Amino acid sequence: MRRPYSIVLDLTERCNLKCVMCYFSGTDRLRFAPYDRSLSERGTMPVEVFEKVAADHFPRAHRVALACAAEPMIHPNFRDILEIAGRYRVPDLWFPTNLLPLVERTAEALVDHGVTTVAASIDGVTRETYEKIRIGARWDRLISRLELLGETKKRRGSKRPTLRIIFTWMKSNRHELRGLPAFAAEHGATELDVRFVTPTTGVDVSPELLDGEDQDELRADLRATAREAVSHGIRLTSFPEFETAADRPRSLVGRARRRVFNLRAGLERWEHWRHLWRERKNGCAYPGQTYVIRPNGAVSPCIFWQGDPIGFYPEDDFGSVQGGDALARIRDGLECGEPVGTCTDCIYRRDAFYRPFHRSPRKLLRPETP
Ligand SMILES: C[S@@+](CC[C@H](N)C(=O)[O-])C[C@H]1O[C@@H](n2cnc3c(N)ncnc32)[C@H](O)[C@@H]1O
Structure with missing residues (x-):
């Protein structure tokens, strides 16, 4: 793997x-x-x-x-x-x-x-x-x-x-x-x-x-x-x-x-270059690459995130967190230049370089569940 x-x-x-x-x-x-x-x-x-x-x-x-x-x-x-x-x-x-x-x-x-x-x-x-x-x-x-x-x-x-x-x-x-x-x-x-x-x-x-x-x-x-x-x-x-x-x-x-x-x-170091690349590509290098899991089981997309968790242990699993709507909304916000939650004022956020060409944000593909 x-x-x-x-x-x-x-x-x-x-x-x-x-x-x-x-x-x-x-x-x-x-x-x-x-x-x-x-x-x-x-x-x-x-x-x-x-x-x-x-x-x-x-x-x-x-x-x-x-x-x-x-x-x-x-x-x-x-x-x-x-x-x-x-x-x-x-x-x-x-x-x-x-x-x-x-x-x-x-x-x-x-x-x-x-x-x-x-x-x-x-x-x-x-x-x-x-x-x-x-x-x-x-x-x-x-x-x-x-x-x-x-x-x-x-x-x-x-x-x-x-x-x-x-x-x-x-x-x-x-x-x-x-x-x-x-x-x-x-x-x-x-x-x-x-x-x-x-x-x-x-x-x-x-x-x-x-x-x-x-x-x-x-x-x-x-x-x-x-x-x-x-x-x-x-x-x-x-x-x-x-x-x-x-x-x-x-x-x-x-x-x-x-x-x-x-x-x-x-x-x-190689990882610095990779980090910069992800930052420019996605608007931030963390969501989707990093999972922060606290003692109460709450999962966040980065250590700075203050909003609602994107999942919970032991109830969830890797697939449901990674493929879930909560993470998708955060990543779409960064990629499309419309950040949500903590990303709105985060100093680590960048403008994703391919934003103008990005036509299929996840949130459009995956409508919010009622
Ligand atoms: C909060 S501690 C937790 C882990 C562990 N207890 C330790 O002492 O490393 C993690 C690191 O954050 C640093 N730290 C604590 N308060 C800080 C602050 N206001 N600014 C920058 N670093 C801080 C600590 O010195 C420590 O190296």
Whole structure:
């Protein structure tokens, strides 16, 4: 079976931390629409529901993220989840985590069930900054969990899961970005994901935003960090733009050097080109390629979608979601330049380039069911 899809899950509505920039600083439980729907009292996805989701989606997926908004490793059956996920040999099976709940048996399960990447969120490279941002976390615990992961891989003779470090850049850790590549290399990370803190619901992140900082200085820090990471052999899976158009070299040699650097850094990858192509072709690269499934079973076409879900687990299945009217309306809206729901104001939406020639939108072929 081909694997064209990317699946994003949340296994729980909870987190063990209350990071200053995160919605969990203002709530113990993150609810997903429809807000009155829950598949368990604690807000965790039941294992039997996960089993159905996995059987339906994972054989068709090139990438599965076992978490997005909450902390996956606090799911009470996380090891069962890993065992089920491992059956499908998904080429890119990964999840973001604060890593703190990791115990030895879970570390072994990560290796044994073929998790490809663990992305540990670490927003500081010193005890003081880390504990100031990641409220409830302890630096010593983090360091010991990084060691546990590394030792388990060594004992099992496995390079996987690879370690990615996620660093959310903000005022509180403004001056620690430059120390990130050395920290990452010291702890066996081979990938970095750096992103700016962004406004989010339920928490005032304005004291942490870097918008008011000198943008040239920020770009210089990013550039130096990127160069140092690459010199350590670390790839940048996600990284803010650090070049303006004026910074780009014009000479042939300069352009070639830039391209070589971007390829080594992972800043230019085949999947970026594919993403851009889908964006231009369909008006957005996500709907129909990505399925986001929350702990209450609600399915969305992307992580930004706030409207009604396009399906529900365990009631639906892949065919009914993919071929359903709800997804068709969203895709038609994007292709025809008449976006619906969240797509109306979404900053990721583009104009589909073949719109004027597109004569048979799905909504005309498939009238709304009464
Ligand atoms: C919400 S957490 C959920 C997964 C897991 N608990 C973790 O810590 O990675 C996912 C990522 O979002 C980042 N994050 C949280 N609030 C953010 C914000 N306001 N802007 C940008 N990233 C944010 C976190 O630092 C973390 O790397």
